[in-house]
Each structure stands twice: as C-alpha cells, then as structure tokens.
Amino acid sequence: MLTRLFRIEGLGHLSTLIADDSAGVAAVVDPRRDVDAYLDAAREINVRITHVVETHLHNDYVSGGRELAALTGATHLIGAGAALAHEHRPLRDGATFDVGSLRFMTRDTPGHTPEHVVYSVADTSRGEDPALLFTGGSLLVGAVGRTDLLGEEHAVAYAHDMHRSLHEVILPHDDHVVVQPTHGAGSLCATGIASTPTTTIGYERRHDALLRVQDVEDFARRLLHRQPAVPRYFARMRPTNQAGPALLGGRIPEPRPMPVDETRSAIAGGALLLDLRPPADHAVAHAPGSQSIPLGPSFGTWLGWVVEPDRPIVLILERPTDWDEAIRQAIRIGAEGSIVGHLRGGFGAWADSGGRLESSGRLSVDQLADQLDRGGPEAPLVIDVRQADEYASSHIPGSIHITAGSLPDRLAELPADRPIATICASGLRASVAASILRTNGFTDVSWVASGVPAWRAAGHPIVRGEAPTGSAPTRRRAPIRAGARG
Structure with missing residues (x-):
C-alpha cells in the first residue's frame, strides 16, 4: 500500500x-x-x-x-x-x-x-x-x-x-x-x-x-x-x-491580459477591480473602487465570501505568474467563470496611464491607542474582524465584533459619520475588511497593520468575554491591563 x-x-x-x-x-x-x-x-x-x-x-x-x-x-x-x-x-x-x-x-x-x-x-x-x-x-x-x-x-x-x-x-x-x-x-x-x-x-x-x-x-x-x-x-x-460541476477537461484557463482602456470599460459595465497585491502596497496607492484581497493561501475563501458570485472580476496581479495560483483558487470554489482577465502590466500600468489614485489609512497599535485615548469625534470605532473565539479570548475595550466576511451583510449597523479602524490578529483580515468598507462608501477607514496580539504585547488594555452585537458603544469600557485576568 x-x-x-x-x-x-x-x-x-x-x-x-x-x-x-x-x-x-x-x-x-x-x-x-x-x-x-x-x-x-x-x-x-x-x-x-x-x-x-x-x-x-x-x-x-x-x-x-x-x-x-x-x-x-x-x-x-x-x-x-x-x-x-x-x-x-x-x-x-x-x-x-x-x-x-x-x-x-x-x-x-x-x-x-x-x-x-x-x-x-x-x-x-x-x-x-x-x-x-x-x-x-x-x-x-x-x-x-x-x-x-x-x-x-x-x-x-x-x-x-x-x-x-x-x-x-x-x-x-x-x-x-x-x-x-x-x-x-x-x-x-x-x-x-x-x-x-x-x-x-x-x-x-x-x-x-x-x-x-x-x-x-x-x-x-x-x-x-x-x-x-x-x-x-x-x-x-x-x-x-x-x-455535477462543469467539466474543465483537465485544463486551467489561460491568462487573459486586458489593457487599461478595456479594464476601464469593464469597470464601467459593473466589473470589480480586484487587487491581489500585498495589503501594504494597496494602502500606499490603488485604483479608485478597487477591492483588496491579497493573493495568499486564503484568497479563494475571501473571494467566495465577500465578492458577489455573478459579478465580473478583473484582477490586478503583483506578477503575471500569479495568474495560475489565483485561477486555481477560484476554480476550487467554482468562481473561475467570473474572472474575465487581469490588468496587463499590473498596477504600474494603471498608475502610468494617468488615472486617479487613492490611498488608505494604515495604523500601528500605538497610533490606534493614541487616537482612542484622545477620544472625541475623531476617535475611531474599532471593529474586531476575527472569529468569535479569538474576540472572546482578548479584545480592545469598546471594540465591536463583526467577522470580516460578515461585513457586507452588516453595513447598515455601522455609523457613516465616524472614523472606523479594523483590527485582526496580523493585519490581513483587517486590510480586507477595510477595503470592503471603502468599496461600500465608508470613506474614513483605517486598518491596523499588526493586530490584537501586538496591541497586547505593547501593554495596551484588553478585555475578555463574548462578543456583543449591534452598533458600537460610544465609550471605552474600563480596561484590564495586558496580562491581567478577567
């Protein structure tokens, strides 16, 4: 055997x-x-x-x-x-x-x-x-x-x-x-x-x-x-x-590079521009309206979780060779038919074309702590986008819990007139969550580049307990210092 x-x-x-x-x-x-x-x-x-x-x-x-x-x-x-x-x-x-x-x-x-x-x-x-x-x-x-x-x-x-x-x-x-x-x-x-x-x-x-x-x-x-x-x-x-899934005949779909003008036409027709570059690169500069899902092991899961199944998609790849991994992950969840191609020349081609660029906020845990300590209308609502068991084990006082994949279904619960900061364990899920919010009309959104473990290691306050639901609390709860039990 x-x-x-x-x-x-x-x-x-x-x-x-x-x-x-x-x-x-x-x-x-x-x-x-x-x-x-x-x-x-x-x-x-x-x-x-x-x-x-x-x-x-x-x-x-x-x-x-x-x-x-x-x-x-x-x-x-x-x-x-x-x-x-x-x-x-x-x-x-x-x-x-x-x-x-x-x-x-x-x-x-x-x-x-x-x-x-x-x-x-x-x-x-x-x-x-x-x-x-x-x-x-x-x-x-x-x-x-x-x-x-x-x-x-x-x-x-x-x-x-x-x-x-x-x-x-x-x-x-x-x-x-x-x-x-x-x-x-x-x-x-x-x-x-x-x-x-x-x-x-x-x-x-x-x-x-x-x-x-x-x-x-x-x-x-x-x-x-x-x-x-x-x-x-x-x-x-x-x-x-x-x-019975459609038969592929043992073939992986070939790459279809799309020039900038064709990509813009696809977007005008309702296609989503999906940016597969690392989150930090997307934060520095990206095409308006593009959504960030970095190409990593969980790309396919995020694709099936947060993108509408019938919406056409144009990919922005970090490297042309990334096509094979991206399309394979799409195949595994039955989403390959939605991907109409990828932007020829990647993000550089978009930037060189003179198109408008946007950036997004990225915070360290210390910067987030400073903003929360200052309070007032500029203090962000912190959305912890991890799973429920992670949130229950330790989270930032006053944060609310919505898993990143659930955000598209819970946008109505969030205040449109308040800054928002998303956080997870390492930054990846938070970056995806922030991108979801931005593509749905929330303009003042940042994501924390590290996560709750780094927040705790820096000595900032934590609390423990089951995740509340509903809209955000307006005040931070009394903190339990990192390392304390509660």
Missing part, C-alpha cells in the same frame, strides 16, 4: 492517492477540482487511477470527483445518500470494493452531513484487518466536524447523529488504525483542528476530550460552541457538487 497526501493550506483540504503499486492501480479520495496533481502523481509511480472515492457532499469546495473520473475512466463512488445527478456508483452501508489488494469497506456515518460515509481500508496482501480509515468530515485530528453547515435548524439533530457515528462506527476500530480526514488545519468545517494531517484512533481516543463526552446533549453543546463563521459561498457548494 502506497499513499500520497495532497494539501491545500487555505481551505484546510486534504486528499489522498492510495495505490496498490504492485498491481498498478490507485484510488483518489476526496479530490479537489484542479486534478492535474493526481494525474502527475499517478504517472510518477506508474499506476492507473481506477477509483475516485468521496466521503460526502462537500460544503467548502467544488469536488474534483466528476472531473477526475471523466479524465481517467475511473469509477466514481460515494455514499448512496448523496444522490448525485451524474454518473457514479452509490454505496450502501457495508458495501466493499477492491483497488488491487486494497479492500475498502463503506460505513454510514451521518453527522457532518446526512449522507456522510467513512471508508476502512485493509491491505489484504498482509491481512484482513483495517489499517487505515478515511474519515472525511467526521473524526478529524484533534477535533470533530461541525454539524451546523446545512442550517442551524439541523445542527443539534446532526450532532446527535455524529455522536452515534463516532461511538458506534469509528471509535470501535483498533488503536493502531490510521485516521486520514479530509478537513485539516485551516478548514472552517470545524474548530480546533490540529496542524498534523493524520492521526490514529488510539491517539484521538486518548487525547480528544470531546470523544469522552458520553451525554449526547452535552456533546452537541460542546461541538457547536464557537464554531467559526461560515463563508457565504458554502451555500453554493453542496448543490453544485450534487448536480
């Missing part, structure tokens, strides 16, 4: 090519949509992909199952409850199939999603006992998959299902069995996922406290507490995967 792990950092996505190399055959479990990496790996180890296997209908990315099956002629397998609208082989509880000497057994494990299954794998050339368990979005490394992605109205019932799946199907496996989940660190499909991509049944049984909770109601409460905010694009992923 030979395995090759593939990881997408920003999505926290893990997929696996598993092969019987002596028989020259392989399966790919939970593939991403740009499938060339699997084809390259199969050629490298001289195997043929005969099976494409999925644990559930994914909510966080567009599946590559249909694409990979079409390119290789492989059988596409998934639990029967998925009810895919395209060619596949549905698997019921207990169904088995072989990939050379590797025997897969399917077990129903509803919870993360209702149709979820796991696959145990035994290398029958050595024995009949399972050595590996593909757990999808159920048992993760140091965590359990969330059960609220299909709506709060289902969350508790699905949590009850998850408890049964864990204790009746997954945890009875032997301690040595390797656990290979689909959601890893960085995924928004759970909270608290460890950074290592694999684990074992025995290690999780010993070290994951949630697995020791026997009372199902207590389990549900703990599982659902402080889960991260869900990107808006998640709602489109399940129906897209069920209906």
Whole structure:
C-alpha cells in the first residue's frame, strides 16, 4: 500500500492517492477540482487511477470527483445518500470494493452531513484487518466536524447523529488504525483542528476530550460552541457538487491580459477591480473602487465570501505568474467563470496611464491607542474582524465584533459619520475588511497593520468575554491591563 497526501493550506483540504503499486492501480479520495496533481502523481509511480472515492457532499469546495473520473475512466463512488445527478456508483452501508489488494469497506456515518460515509481500508496482501480509515468530515485530528453547515435548524439533530457515528462506527476500530480526514488545519468545517494531517484512533481516543463526552446533549453543546463563521459561498457548494460541476477537461484557463482602456470599460459595465497585491502596497496607492484581497493561501475563501458570485472580476496581479495560483483558487470554489482577465502590466500600468489614485489609512497599535485615548469625534470605532473565539479570548475595550466576511451583510449597523479602524490578529483580515468598507462608501477607514496580539504585547488594555452585537458603544469600557485576568 502506497499513499500520497495532497494539501491545500487555505481551505484546510486534504486528499489522498492510495495505490496498490504492485498491481498498478490507485484510488483518489476526496479530490479537489484542479486534478492535474493526481494525474502527475499517478504517472510518477506508474499506476492507473481506477477509483475516485468521496466521503460526502462537500460544503467548502467544488469536488474534483466528476472531473477526475471523466479524465481517467475511473469509477466514481460515494455514499448512496448523496444522490448525485451524474454518473457514479452509490454505496450502501457495508458495501466493499477492491483497488488491487486494497479492500475498502463503506460505513454510514451521518453527522457532518446526512449522507456522510467513512471508508476502512485493509491491505489484504498482509491481512484482513483495517489499517487505515478515511474519515472525511467526521473524526478529524484533534477535533470533530461541525454539524451546523446545512442550517442551524439541523445542527443539534446532526450532532446527535455524529455522536452515534463516532461511538458506534469509528471509535470501535483498533488503536493502531490510521485516521486520514479530509478537513485539516485551516478548514472552517470545524474548530480546533490540529496542524498534523493524520492521526490514529488510539491517539484521538486518548487525547480528544470531546470523544469522552458520553451525554449526547452535552456533546452537541460542546461541538457547536464557537464554531467559526461560515463563508457565504458554502451555500453554493453542496448543490453544485450534487448536480455535477462543469467539466474543465483537465485544463486551467489561460491568462487573459486586458489593457487599461478595456479594464476601464469593464469597470464601467459593473466589473470589480480586484487587487491581489500585498495589503501594504494597496494602502500606499490603488485604483479608485478597487477591492483588496491579497493573493495568499486564503484568497479563494475571501473571494467566495465577500465578492458577489455573478459579478465580473478583473484582477490586478503583483506578477503575471500569479495568474495560475489565483485561477486555481477560484476554480476550487467554482468562481473561475467570473474572472474575465487581469490588468496587463499590473498596477504600474494603471498608475502610468494617468488615472486617479487613492490611498488608505494604515495604523500601528500605538497610533490606534493614541487616537482612542484622545477620544472625541475623531476617535475611531474599532471593529474586531476575527472569529468569535479569538474576540472572546482578548479584545480592545469598546471594540465591536463583526467577522470580516460578515461585513457586507452588516453595513447598515455601522455609523457613516465616524472614523472606523479594523483590527485582526496580523493585519490581513483587517486590510480586507477595510477595503470592503471603502468599496461600500465608508470613506474614513483605517486598518491596523499588526493586530490584537501586538496591541497586547505593547501593554495596551484588553478585555475578555463574548462578543456583543449591534452598533458600537460610544465609550471605552474600563480596561484590564495586558496580562491581567478577567
């Protein structure tokens, strides 16, 4: 048995090519949509992909199952409850199939999603006992998959299902069995996922406290507490995967450079100019109305979270070679069709054309502290755009909490006549949030270039506690000095 792990950092996505190399055959479990990496790996180890296997209908990315099956002629397998609208082989509880000497057994494990299954794998050339368990979005490394992605109205019932799946199907496996989940660190499909991509049944049984909770109601409460905010694009992923994503034919869309005049015409027609340069560069100078989402591991998530799905997009790339990474991340969330091209010559071409330029405010933590201490109408409203658990652990007195991705839906709560400063943990989310506000008509907006950890390290006051909702308080709360408990 030979395995090759593939990881997408920003999505926290893990997929696996598993092969019987002596028989020259392989399966790919939970593939991403740009499938060339699997084809390259199969050629490298001289195997043929005969099976494409999925644990559930994914909510966080567009599946590559249909694409990979079409390119290789492989059988596409998934639990029967998925009810895919395209060619596949549905698997019921207990169904088995072989990939050379590797025997897969399917077990129903509803919870993360209702149709979820796991696959145990035994290398029958050595024995009949399972050595590996593909757990999808159920048992993760140091965590359990969330059960609220299909709506709060289902969350508790699905949590009850998850408890049964864990204790009746997954945890009875032997301690040595390797656990290979689909959601890893960085995924928004759970909270608290460890950074290592694999684990074992025995290690999780010993070290994951949630697995020791026997009372199902207590389990549900703990599982659902402080889960991260869900990107808006998640709602489109399940129906897209069920209906069948459009086939790419194994091709990545070619770059389409657009001259400045064509770019201006596209903007006049409603296109968004999306600036992928580093936040500091965008702050110094940018095209009016352009929105900043820097090209990093989470670019695709931000793209699907804060940009309207049908709006045409023209990219400003830092380097022409950035096209490949940008379009791949768009492909993984089904947004490639919205990207009409990229500005030829990048931001330099826009600046050289004589077009108007704008800049945006960027603050250090000390500058923000000075502004807040002075008070009065010039003191900014501080919006903490981190996740709820981060805010609860420590935040600036008087700040309000709105996750960056939720800002487009909560603009009406914010004062139009007051300066605003956004802050996160490092500056990236704050810069995206500030750009969202500016492109929605808020003019006096700054972002903090470091974040709350730097604020605290500088000795500025912090408070702890759950995030309030609603409009901003007008006064700063009594501070707890950094290092104090409260």
